[in-house]
Amino acid sequence: MKWSYASQRKEYGRALVELGKSRKDVVVLDADLSSSTRTADFAKEFPEHFFNCGIAEQNMMGVAAGLAASGKVVFASTFAVFATGRCWDQIRQSIAYPNLNVKICATHAGITVGGDGASHQTGEDVALMRTLPNFTVGVPADAIETYKMTKAFAEWRGPCYMRMGRVDFPNVTEWEDPFQIGKGSILREGEDVTLMGCGIMVSRCLEAAELLEKRNVSAKVVNMSAIKPLDEALVEDAVRSTGCIVTAEEHNVLSGLGSAVATFLVEHQPVPLRRVGLMDTFGESGEGEELMRKYGLTAERIVEAAEEVMRRR
Amino acid sequence: MRFLEESSLGILAFPGSLNGNVPKGLNWYPYYSPLLAFEVLRLTAYPDDVIAELERRANLIRRHIIRMTRAAGSGHPGGSLSSADILSALFFKVMRHRPTDPNWEDRDRFVLSKGHAAPAYYAALAESGYFPVEELLTLRKLGSRLQGHPSKGKLPGVEMSTGSLGQGLSVANGMALAAKLDRKSYRIYCLCGDGEMQSGQIWEAAMLGAHYELDNLTAFLDRNKLQIDGPTEKVMSLEPLADKWRAFGWNVIEIDGHNMREILDACDKAKEVRNKPTMILAHTVKGKGVSFMENALSFHGKAPNDEEMRKALRELGEKI
Numbered sequence: 276m277k278w279s280y281a282s283q284r285k286e287y288g289r290a291l292v293e294l295g296k297s298r299k300d301v302v303v304l305d306a307d308l309s310s311s312t313r314t315a316d317f318a319k320e321f322p323e324h325f326f327n328c329g330i331a332e333q334n335m336m337g338v339a340a341g342l343a344a345s346g347k348v349v350f351a352s353t354f355a356v357f358a359t360g361r362c363w364d365q366i367r368q369s370i371a372y373p374n375l376n377v378k379i380c381a382t383h384a385g386i387t388v389g390g391d392g393a394s395h396q397t398g399e400d401v402a403l404m405r406t407l408p409n410f411t412v413g414v415p416a417d418a419i420e421t422y423k424m425t426k427a428f429a430e431w432r433g434p435c436y437m438r439m440g441r442v443d444f445p446n447v448t449e450w451e452d453p454f455q456i457g458k459g460s461i462l463r464e465g466e467d468v469t470l471m472g473c474g475i476m477v478s479r480c481l482e483a484a485e486l487l488e489k490r491n492v493s494a495k496v497v498n499m500s501a502i503k504p505l506d507e508a509l510v511e512d513a514v515r516s517t518g519c520i521v522t523a524e525e526h527n528v529l530s531g532l533g534s535a536v537a538t539f540l541v542e543h544q545p546v547p548l549r550r551v552g553l554m555d556t557f558g559e560s561g562e563g564e565e566l567m568r569k570y571g572l573t574a575e576r577i578v579e580a581a582e583e584v585m586r587r588r
Numbered sequence: 589m590r591f592l593e594e595s596s597l598g599i600l601a602f603p604g605s606l607n608g609n610v611p612k613g614l615n616w617y618p619y620y621s622p623l624l625a626f627e628v629l630r631l632t633a634y635p636d637d638v639i640a641e642l643e644r645r646a647n648l649i650r651r652h653i654i655r656m657t658r659a660a661g662s663g664h665p666g667g668s669l670s671s672a673d674i675l676s677a678l679f680f681k682v683m684r685h686r687p688t689d690p691n692w693e694d695r696d697r698f699v700l701s702k703g704h705a706a707p708a709y710y711a712a713l714a715e716s717g718y719f720p721v722e723e724l725l726t727l728r729k730l731g732s733r734l735q736g737h738p739s740k741g742k743l744p745g746v747e748m749s750t751g752s753l754g755q756g757l758s759v760a761n762g763m764a765l766a767a768k769l770d771r772k773s774y775r776i777y778c779l780c781g782d783g784e785m786q787s788g789q790i791w792e793a794a795m796l797g798a799h800y801e802l803d804n805l806t807a808f809l810d811r812n813k814l815q816i817d818g819p820t821e822k823v824m825s826l827e828p829l830a831d832k833w834r835a836f837g838w839n840v841i842e843i844d845g846h847n848m849r850e851i852l853d854a855c856d857k858a859k860e861v862r863n864k865p866t867m868i869l870a871h872t873v874k875g876k877g878v879s880f881m882e883n884a885l886s887f888h889g890k891a892p893n894d895e896e897m898r899k900a901l902r903e904l905g906e907k908i
Contacts, residue, residue, distance in 0.1 A: 328792075331796070338796065339762060
């Protein structure tokens, strides 16, 4: 499969600059990583509306809350591991509880961060954010969807979390595709098994579908960028037609996309399910692709899981 | 309510309350200041009747605190009583706000960082006219708008959900930045406890406030010197607190947090400072106003029983 690759961070930065042009109420915060998160693009164009909070994420979340309480739409960015775990209580108490208009847009999520190692990788951010009441959580599949989600967040009332990667992601969606918060999309139709991914794993699901096609298995591929609220109707539809499902995420299988889907299905429409993701482990230093292989975040692993759930169907 | 608008230079006289003990290190104090006459003028800027009325209202807040915590069977009377004078000054004199229009755009904002002083806060809000005073007795009860700690959106006048200590000053920073951004003249007031000075986030916030020169932010430090496990200096020493804030780039004013003239004067001074946020370090007494609650650790987070309530209300001047 030939992919064109693009940077989620770059599209995030571009969307922010466009928001800055069209809206006066947008404020952007960062914690000394603005060149990495690409909020620097916004800072350059709109220095008055940008505040660097230094290496002080807890304070940054409080500042975001204060700005939002004063009518601003606040985008707060840093690496995913610091944006969530390091200041989870601040996010809970000062943003989620008062239900404020803060958009936490984190980059460098997952293990594709690579060489920096486990201290800078994260497999818990989605779990932490989706358990907070009032929060909306999205994991865009590629750069195109990142741009659309950023724009959509600005219109959405309430706290949001968006997860981006460091490396360039394969483009799996098109600019013309519609995008709506809380809605996933079907990228490929199929009858035998549903492959449902988020983030970079959507492209792995598409690869897996091609591998399965060679074995005469027709796989439906779903891009589930809507983690919370979960697009339950789409999950239900997909498993009704295929009867089994594999989820794939660059996140701990505990409490990420797979858990959300599993919980919903067990209560509504139990079908055989397997979760592909980080198996409750920290990552390590290495190249992004090497790490993906080592930790089983591959199309081959998805194929194995698909064959297993089809047998159990 | 007419007195709220009045302000004039009073007669030149030492307020009686200045004749007591002068805390060590308060070298700005009028007795020692080379600007003695100026200071005295300032401290008499408010007529006696204004001061008396604010003191009366602080006392009213204290009585509400006692009744509310008794009715709830729990809550934090100690740290509420210590901040009653500050809240009275802020809500009935210093702050521009419209209780009948809580979301008035140009209102001054108040963040209660020490969220456990909610009873004092709610009493000040109710007496201001944000909601009926009778509702105070629903504190902590199921279905009440008066949550154990302030919850934004539930109760008119509450600007931010607080209670997890160490977070309020960051929020106040954000509000102050927003005011600057919008070129609005409203001010942000924040009341911090001394125990929460042990939280690292406070110092992150201190840095940001100074860095962005938030001179529209006035914070109070209710320095009552006691926290749940004992004296702050035993649990985790904080001193020298004033020096710490100065070192972080703040304008620091030390006052007796139970002296109404000093509270008002400090707020006025804070308004005149440019390019720096102000920390008003208010020396207070935990449980102030009720003899058996003063400096009593047990009343940090314990409500009075019926007998204690009656005794406390008598001491606070209520005829029962």
